[in-house]
Amino acid sequence: MGELPEVNIYFLVEGVATEPKIYRAWLAHLLPKLQEVAGFDEVEADNYFMTSVGGRWPYVAKQITASLNEVKQCGKYDYLVICIDAEEWRVNELIKEIESHLNVADGQPILPVATRLKIIIQNRCIETWLLGNCQMYPAQAKNQTLKNYLNDYNASQLDPERMGKGDCTTHAKFHKKYLRLLFYEQRIRHEETQRNQVATLTYLQQLQARVVTKPIHLSTFQTFLGFCQNLS
Amino acid sequence: MRIKRLSYENKRTGWKLEPMEFGDFNLLVGVSGVGKSKILEAIKDLYWVAFHVGIGRIWEFDFSIDNIDYHWSRFGIEREELISNGFAFERELAKVKIDGNLLPVDHNSDISLLQLFSSDKRIKPIFDGVRKIKFLSVPESITSEKFEPDKIELIVKDYTSLETVQNSGYSIHTKLVIAGLNLPNVFQQVKEAYIAIFPQVQDLRIVRWGLFSELSNDLATFEIQLKESGIDTWIDQVDISTGMLKTLLLIGAMYLSSPGSVILIDEFENSLGVNCIDIFDRIDYENRGLQFIITSHHPYIINSIPFEYWKIVTRKGNVVTVRNANEFERLTKKSLHDNFSRLLEIEEFVGGIA
Structure with missing residues (x-):
């Protein structure tokens, strides 16, 4: 080769x-x-x-x-x-x-x-991709709002990129809120800490695992992965 | 007065400014809450302490006046030093030494050395220099070095040259009035600079309200009026927008401040609209011996000022650090992006407060 x-x-x-x-x-x-x-x-x-x-x-x-x-x-x-x-x-x-x-x-x-x-x-924003990590989701949500969100659309089972806008005026606002609540559930409220958690190999691997098990999910994320793959 | 270097600490609040350097023109940039205004406040505080009481302040202040360097430091009421090439004034609590010689009498440690010895011919230039720090705001405050004249007619004959007006010690507004009355050439230049920024303005003039009488208690006041095209009547000062007034004061400051003045403007974009930033290109302030320290968040302002003049402000807890743009590798590289976008790429700027 x-x-x-x-x-x-x-x-x-x-x-x-x-x-x-x-x-x-x-x-x-x-x-x-x-x-x-x-x-x-x-x-x-x-x-x-x-x-x-x-x-x-x-x-x-x-x-x-x-x-x-x-x-x-x-x-x-x-x-x-x-x-x-x-x-x-x-x-x-x-x-x-x-x-x-x-x-x-x-x-x-x-x-x-x-x-x-x-x-x-x-699609719709980078937080949408980040919602694809199944490890972020609690077995039982404590926060009521998050519970409702998970009931309406559980983004660990369904494609985050196809998720609607929930109770927000835009899709991106809703997806960011959803992700924030997932972090709060883990008691991570500080944005810098959240950033440090997602900007890691572990998080990337968890997202990659998601698209292996559910290949029709996160199609724009897969475009990015595919681009990198073609060059390496 | 040219401020060269400053570090400052307020013992009461714990707020601390790490040593920072100043050039002729300084644009403090940084996210909201990082401390840009506080830096101007610190300078204001210095000015205040120079003439009043100051407990619990710690600072080191390096500046020059007429090319002579001075160092003034104060450690609360415990210690203070005022040093230059030819002399040193030092105080420890109530004990004062001049050039190493202990004075036999105790001195009040609440009052600064500058005040205690203001008539000493070595200290007087510093005392006068610190008074040249001006804060541009509407309404003006701490901008005049002595009380405003009650009756301008009584003093106006004493100020017939540009130099005397510049050194008069009066507020910029009063100086503009005197210039309008006595210095038609200078007033014309102010007008031209003003009209270049506000093309709808046709003319400016000084008007007097009230009757003048040396004997009566009635005060005659002098004000500025402007004439806009399309409007028949002259517009009174009270009806002129804050922004237009402030701009006029800024132009006035540029022409009429005494050489060696330091002009501080917080949040330049407040009241001074984006059309005003050209002022710095239009008027040759460097040759007038003026130093500017301004703060801004506004992308247009930031983009209009070359980044050699930027001071990037960041804060960690209670400690503020200021760095030149060229201390950030990224900003030393070539780029076709606008300055403000480039500033957003600096992590220290974006995450300004740690």
Whole structure:
């Protein structure tokens, strides 16, 4: 089996606190050969550069353009990976939106020929993926609200990505609330502690186990896994 | 006065500022609650203690006046030092030493050395310098070095040159009034800078309300009026928006502050709208010997100020640390992203309070 070619990847991640931490931690296990660099123009071989942006689509359009320009200026990237929440968008529609934003310039593609675009949609948000970990769920919930949520839709048995918006105004709000309650059940209230728990190999492995037992669940998470798998 | 370095501790609350350095222009950035305003409060406190009583404060303050460096430190009422190249004033409780010589008389340890020896010719420049720290706010407070004149007519003839107005010690509002009356060229420059920011404004003028009489107790007041295009009547000062007034004061401060002034503005975006940030490019404040210390959360403001001027504020418990942007590796790298986005990538900024 031949050596896999060296790659350089530019990651643009939506979210400034949670997502960068999670992706950095998981990439260390999914693509261990990749070393992170601090400057976008410092990639050489088997490197990645990660930038995070605050806000959501379409407000991050300007940052996406800036990142695109960095990719072009550097000229050494094999992939531009954009990780972004679906929120209320349908996955396919959001991908189309972003692609068309990146393709506008008299119909000519803006992306350099050698760089491939990969859009990873977190459907509905990264917390939705995190709900896929069956180990997070208590045998018997003590909190009444959580009990009701589990009764209505138990995301350890059913696909979190297909879960509705419960008692919230948006899907993402509900999924985040659901996850928070699962943490509270374990008496973990501090967000930094929660982040430190999910940004681990253990958590990643628990999610991977979930998609092995239920392959039709967490399809956008599997897109991310598949992307990493193809490169390693 | 140019503030160079400051560390500060309030013994009563336990709040502590680790030593931080200042340049000519300083933009303090950091998440809400991290302590940016408290840093300005600490400087305000220094100003207060210079002239009043200060128990339980601990600080080390390095500054320069006319290129002479000074170090002033205070450890509550127990110890205080005021040192420069040619001299040292030291106090331990009530005992004072000047250049190593113990004075025979006890001195009040509640009052600062600056006050005790304010007429000493070595200390006087410091005393005068500290009074040049200005806090820009509407209404103005702690911005004038002496009492405002009751009757401007009585003093206006004494201030006919830019230098005398700048050094008058009066508030910026009073200085603007005097400039409006006596310095048409300078007032014209203020007007032009103002109209560049507020294009709807056509003109500014000073008006007097009330009758002047040396003998009567009635006070004549002087105020600013502005004229907007599309509105026939002049707008009285009381009807001018806070933002527009504050901007005028800021421009006034830039032209009329005495050289060596330190101007502090908390939450620049409060009242000073985004159109005001251009002021710093428009007016050559460095050559006027002005130092600015401002705080902001606003992305537009932060993006408008080059990050060489940023001071990134973080806090752990009660201890505040301030670092230059170039101390963060990430910010030293090339980037095509806007400054504010880059700031959001710094973990210490995002998770500013530990």
